[in-house]
Amino acid sequence: MTATLLTGISELWTLDPALEDPQALPAGATEGQVIADAALVIDSGRIAWTGPGAQAPAADDQVDLGGRAVLPGWVDSHTHLVFAGDRSGEFEARMAGESYAAGGIAVTTDATRAASDEELLALLRRRIVEAARSGTTCLETKTGYGLTVDEEARAARLLAQLHAAGEIDEITYLGAHLVPAEYQGRAQEYVDLVAGPMLEAVRDAAGPALRWIDVFCEDGVFDPEQSARVLHAGIEAGLGLRVHGNQLGRTGGAQLACELGAASVDHLNHLDPSDIDALAGTASLPVAPGAAPGQLSVQQGPTVATVLPACDLSTRAPLAPARSLLDAGAQLAIASNCNPGTSYTSSMAFCVATAVLQMRLTLAEAVRAATRGGALALRRDDVGHLGVGARADLHVLDAPAAIHLAYRPGMPLTHAVWRRGKQII
Numbered sequence: 001m002t003a004t005l006l007t008g009i010s011e012l013w014t015l016d017p018a019l020e021d022p023q024a025l026p027a028g029a030t031e032g033q034v035i036a037d038a039a040l041v042i043d044s045g046r047i048a049w050t051g052p053g054a055q056a057p058a059a060d061d062q063v064d065l066g067g068r069a070v071l072p073g074w075v076d077s078h079t080h081l082v083f084a085g086d087r088s089g090e091f092e093a094r095m096a097g098e099s100y101a102a103g104g105i106a107v108t109t110d111a112t113r114a115a116s117d118e119e120l121l122a123l124l125r126r127r128i129v130e131a132a133r134s135g136t137t138c139l140e141t142k143t144g145y146g147l148t149v150d151e152e153a154r155a156a157r158l159l160a161q162l163h164a165a166g167e168i169d170e171i172t173y174l175g176a177h178l179v180p181a182e183y184q185g186r187a188q189e190y191v192d193l194v195a196g197p198m199l200e201a202v203r204d205a206a207g208p209a210l211r212w213i214d215v216f217c218e219d220g221v222f223d224p225e226q227s228a229r230v231l232h233a234g235i236e237a238g239l240g241l242r243v244h245g246n247q248l249g250r251t252g253g254a255q256l257a258c259e260l261g262a263a264s265v266d267h268l269n270h271l272d273p274s275d276i277d278a279l280a281g282t283a284s285l286p287v288a289p290g291a292a293p294g295q296l297s298v299q300q301g302p303t304v305a306t307v308l309p310a311c312d313l314s315t316r317a318p319l320a321p322a323r324s325l326l327d328a329g330a331q332l333a334i335a336s337n338c339n340p341g342t343s344y345t346s347s348m349a350f351c352v353a354t355a356v357l358q359m360r361l362t363l364a365e366a367v368r369a370a371t372r373g374g375a376l377a378l379r380r381d382d383v384g385h386l387g388v389g390a391r392a393d394l395h396v397l398d399a400p401a402a403i404h405l406a407y408r409p410g411m412p413l414t415h416a417v418w419r420r421g422k423q424i425i
């Protein structure tokens with residue numbers, strides 16, 4: 001393998017965990033984690049060296065980035081990319097005053113069931129490229145628009161194919177996204193299916209690439225008891241837990257996630273102080289090595305509070321209290337929640353700008369939440385930072401400083417992207 005030296009970096013956001021006080025509360029970048037006038041060496045797909053440009057070692061190749069800022073690629077820890085069709089009509093009605101209701105999931109489920117494998121794969125690939133074009137280099141995505149044993153297994157199989165090709169990083173089983181029409185009035189039977197034969201079929205289809213199980217814990221969808229049943233089945237299967245919680249009301253998802261040691265609870269539009277305290281109370285739970293290099297154990301660690309700023313805007317929901325969560329000491333992640341119902345964007349740059357402009361995070365806090373925060377929410381330590389040994393996932397901005405992400409919102413600020421050491425944009 002050849003080593004490549006990148007020079008001309010005006011600001012290098014390494015967010016290097018090795019430079020962090022493990023006792024310190026999670027916050028913005030700390031000293032040493034942003035290097036001015038920097039250089040970086042990539043070797044064998046990994047970061048081999050970072051430091052001041054004046055001290056850069058020799059390498060086989062050299063690329064001058066012309067005074068641009070470099071960040072770790074975004075880690076998008078929450079997307080729903082396996083879908084066909086769109087719901088622009090529902091979105092328009094919402095902008096005219098309708099509220100979001102979970103029932104729209106059934107519309108996408110019908111369209112997804114009707115699409116061929118080839119169509120779904122082509123849609124997935126297009127969405128992955130779209131995400132990469134705005135700097136995303138690590139992606140989680142979910143099943144959840146199949147909602148039968150065969151359709152959930154099909155989604156898992158397609159995702160495993162992309163996982164094997166290195167195009168996505170994490171796969172989540174979300175059979176508990178909605179009780180489908182065929183099971184109306186028989187929710188408990190559907191929960192039994194999700195926790196039993198459907199889970200088995202999805203595990204068989206995805207193989208070891210499947211690490212996560214998720215549930216939409218909300219009034220009218222799955223209540224905390226039903227959600228717990230699904231999540232316990234996931235634990236027995238060796239999967240890590242994720243929860244869609246407290247999106248439409250204060251309906252127990254955040255507390256359940258903390259109680260069961262979920263890696264993340266996402267949405268969080270309706271929290272009271274005791275929910276925030278519960279999340280903060282998990283912040284310093286220790287992590288442990290996982291099954292493969294770069295992975296941490298799915299069973300141990302904080303329950304990350306994942307906020308979804310684009311979704312909050314698109315559903316006109318009260319913004320998740322990211323500022324209060326950080327102030328209380330919770331671990332925070334920002335994700336896109338790209339899906340056709342509530343957040344049809346994969347732009348993490350847009351989410352970061354919104355977190356700064358509307359949720360009152362500092363730029364450093366928002367960048368960290370969209371990189372290291374996402375990695376922790378996926379219980380990984382190989383992405384979300386540019387410390388030596390990390391995956392060489394780089395986001396080069398067409399700007400001299402990362403603050404431009406919020407200062408120039410909506411502008412196409414992604415200049416180049418490296419994923420696993422290869423330039424893809």
Ligand SMILES: N=CN[C@@H](CCC(=O)O)C(=O)O
Nearest residue numbers: 104105216244337339341342
């Ligand atoms: N809230 C649940 N699931 C998705 C929305 C799915 C849809 O409406 O299609 C979300 O995370 O927002």
Ligand SMILES: [Zn+2]
Nearest residue numbers: 078080244337
């Ligand atoms: Zn979601």
